[in-house]
Amino acid sequence: MTGSLRLELACTIGQVAGGVSRTLKRGRGDTLTGRVILALDKNAISKLAFQRDVVLVSGTNGKTTSTANLTAILQEYAHEGVSTSDSGANMPAGIAAALASKPRNRFAALEVDEMYLPQIFRQTKPKVVVLLNLSRDQLHRTGEVRKVSQLWHDTFATDEVSLVIDRDDPFLEYSAAQAGHVIRVSFGGRRHPDAATCPQCAAILDWSKGDYQCVCGLGAKLPDVRADKRLRGPQRNSTLIVEAARLMGAEINALEAQEITSHSPDRITDFEVKGRKIPTHLAKNPESWREALTQITQQSVILSVNARGIDGRDTSWLWDIDYSSLLGRQVICTGDRKLDVAYRLSVQGIDVALAQDFESAVAATSATEIQAIASYTAFQDLTAQALGISATQGGYA
Amino acid sequence: MKLSIIRLYHDLLGTYGDQGNAEVLIHRAKARDIDVELIEIAPNQIVPRSGNIYLLGGGEDGPQVAALEMLRADGGLNYAAAGGATVFAVCAGFQIIGSSLDSVEGKISGLGLVDADTVYTNAPRSVGELVVQPTRGDLPVLTGFENHQGLTQLGPDMPALGSVLSGTGNGFNRTEGVWHGNVFGTYMHGPALARNPELADTVLQCAVGPMRPFTDSLAQELAAERRHTLTGN
Numbered sequence: 151m152t153g154s155l156r157l158e159l160a161c162t163i164g165q166v167a168g169g170v171s172r173t174l175k176r177g178r179g180d181t182l183t184g185r186v187i188l189a190l191d192k193n194a195i196s197k198l199a200f201q202r203d204v205v206l207v208s209g210t211n212g213k214t215t216s217t218a219n220l221t222a223i224l225q226e227y228a229h230e231g232v233s234t235s236d237s238g239a240n241m242p243a244g245i246a247a248a249l250a251s252k253p254r255n256r257f258a259a260l261e262v263d264e265m266y267l268p269q270i271f272r273q274t275k276p277k278v279v280v281l282l283n284l285s286r287d288q289l290h291r292t293g294e295v296r297k298v299s300q301l302w303h304d305t306f307a308t309d310e311v312s313l314v315i316d317r318d319d320p321f322l323e324y325s326a327a328q329a330g331h332v333i334r335v336s337f338g339g340r341r342h343p344d345a346a347t348c349p350q351c352a353a354i355l356d357w358s359k360g361d362y363q364c365v366c367g368l369g370a371k372l373p374d375v376r377a378d379k380r381l382r383g384p385q386r387n388s389t390l391i392v393e394a395a396r397l398m399g400a401e402i403n404a405l406e407a408q409e410i411t412s413h414s415p416d417r418i419t420d421f422e423v424k425g426r427k428i429p430t431h432l433a434k435n436p437e438s439w440r441e442a443l444t445q446i447t448q449q450s451v452i453l454s455v456n457a458r459g460i461d462g463r464d465t466s467w468l469w470d471i472d473y474s475s476l477l478g479r480q481v482i483c484t485g486d487r488k489l490d491v492a493y494r495l496s497v498q499g500i501d502v503a504l505a506q507d508f509e510s511a512v513a514a515t516s517a518t519e520i521q522a523i524a525s526y527t528a529f530q531d532l533t534a535q536a537l538g539i540s541a542t543q544g545g546y547a
Numbered sequence: 548m549k550l551s552i553i554r555l556y557h558d559l560l561g562t563y564g565d566q567g568n569a570e571v572l573i574h575r576a577k578a579r580d581i582d583v584e585l586i587e588i589a590p591n592q593i594v595p596r597s598g599n600i601y602l603l604g605g606g607e608d609g610p611q612v613a614a615l616e617m618l619r620a621d622g623g624l625n626y627a628a629a630g631g632a633t634v635f636a637v638c639a640g641f642q643i644i645g646s647s648l649d650s651v652e653g654k655i656s657g658l659g660l661v662d663a664d665t666v667y668t669n670a671p672r673s674v675g676e677l678v679v680q681p682t683r684g685d686l687p688v689l690t691g692f693e694n695h696q697g698l699t700q701l702g703p704d705m706p707a708l709g710s711v712l713s714g715t716g717n718g719f720n721r722t723e724g725v726w727h728g729n730v731f732g733t734y735m736h737g738p739a740l741a742r743n744p745e746l747a748d749t750v751l752q753c754a755v756g757p758m759r760p761f762t763d764s765l766a767q768e769l770a771a772e773r774r775h776t777l778t779g780n
């Protein structure tokens with residue numbers, strides 16, 4: 151069998167398998183499609199990406215939303231579909247499935263898990279890689295932030311790609327330090343909560359001038375793009391995405407760019423539970439929790455915390471967050487680790503109630519306006535319920 | 548007396564959420580009407596010598612060595628410990644209060660508050676829930692989350708905090724942590740004192756002496772839920 155025949159067969163069988171899985175309501179099917187493709191042709195990702203314009207998006211927070219935004223821009227520009235994953239599947243199987251959808255179109259915009267970025271970079275030979283941010287996440291799996299930064303540093307020792315980074319983040323500056331072409335977007339400098347020490351040499355970073363500087367020479371560089379200091383996390387990500395789209399060839403004028411940035415949503419989904427609509431923030435690590443907590447405006451708040459695989463199995467990080475925006479509100483905790491979060495809140499003087507599951511948490515309040523914050527698998531479960539498919543058991547998407 | 552709790556180098560030793568140990572101690576001290584203050588010591592600030600409880604948390608390899616060198620140069624923690632102050636050190640913090648440890652630059656000496664040597668082996672990183680039968684102090688079974696590469700061998704006269712029921716702990720002879728005089732070391736995150744209220748009270752009592760009982764039902768429920776989930780008991 152020739153290489154391309156093998157690939158075509160692999161993709162067809164994979165897509166059938168994914169379709170069957172969807173029909174049986176066993177999940178969205180993307181990951182299964184990809185697994186089958188890779189099982190039948192282990193070089194499928196390289197082949198499917200060959201001679202196409204690929205852009206990769208990675209970072210701790212905002213990958214899925216940013217990739218969706220970038221896809222939308224590229225679609226409008228190219229007047230044709232873009233290979234991408236709608237479900238946030240960002241490991242090799244999900245990426246193979248994404249590439250196999252619309253395999254003959256020009257663009258692919260792919261969200262990539264931090265740890266898989268080196269492999270997917272080598273396989274897809276992207277034109278542009280966007281590094282959104284790096285902060286603590288899933289310590290049991292990805293290890294410490296500086297290890298991810300080192301991995302990327304070793305990966306991007308090349309001139310053959312353009313990187314777009316948040317120049318205020320020392321972990322990203324180190325990641326890009328050996329790269330030939332880097333677009334640095336600055337948001338006016340801000341202290342990184344996890345970067346007390348230098349990603350390169352571990353000496354204490356000097357943050358006294360708003361920017362960082364290390365004795366070893368690593369320091370904030372002159373920015374290529376200066377953006378508004380007041381932008382929040384999701385909007386900062388959108389600013390990077392606009393730069394990436396430009397590098398991919400899509401012409402965006404300043405007004406359109408501003409439109410995209412101002413409309414970039416947080417990862418909020420309205421779930422309907424017992425006839426009540428509950429805007430729910432996805433928050434999976436300290437940084438995204440802090441971001442979500444700034445958005446709390448309602449009197450009643452549900453927090454749903456699990457500690458299954460992708461959530462991070464250690465819940466200690468819940469203690470790194472300041473919950474004072476919840477003081478005086480009605481807070482109901484649920485999820486596998488409701489006691490961990492409830493006890494943490496109680497030590498900060500916040501009154502908490504416990505509920506067995508999300509539905510009971512909703513039933514426990516008479517308030518008409520409720521907001522929720524959910525950890526990754528808790529959010530996935532809500533999504534699955536909303537779509538009428540069986541809930542996940544915490545496997546990687 | 549005012550109980551002063553010194554949280555050391557949160558910037559360097561705050562990666563694993565152990566800063567919650569300070570909040571738990573303060574909460575449980577206040578519940579007994581003990582006058583308590585938290586003093587945050589940032590890198591390069593002078594470490595007070597008259598504190599009552601010193602807390603060190605887990606951190607990454609590079610920052611760990613930076614913290615060790617600063618504490619060595621400062622001398623305040625060693626001075627206070629020699630005078631009987633209580634020390635509660637977790638993971639990377641536990642390793643640096645030992646006598647020696649492996650680092651990227653080879654074997655270096657620790658602060659020597661306890662006789663313990665930390666080695667880096669090729670064994671897979673120890674990551675997961677840790678369940679410990681304490682050896683002293685009428686404590687119930689303890690639980691925490693461990694996440695470390697180094698393994699720690701205690702000197703012959705060093706009492707462990709407990710013996711491992713499941714997980715790795717120190718990685719030698721099923722021991723976990725150390726409890727020597729008023730100095731505690733452990734591999735348990737969680738944070739350890741949030742998930743083990745009796746251990747929190749033991750640490751407090753080292754500094755303030757006997758205290759009246761205090762039952763925090765959420766803390767007890769959390770400890771019991773973890774124990775039950777991990778041991779079935």
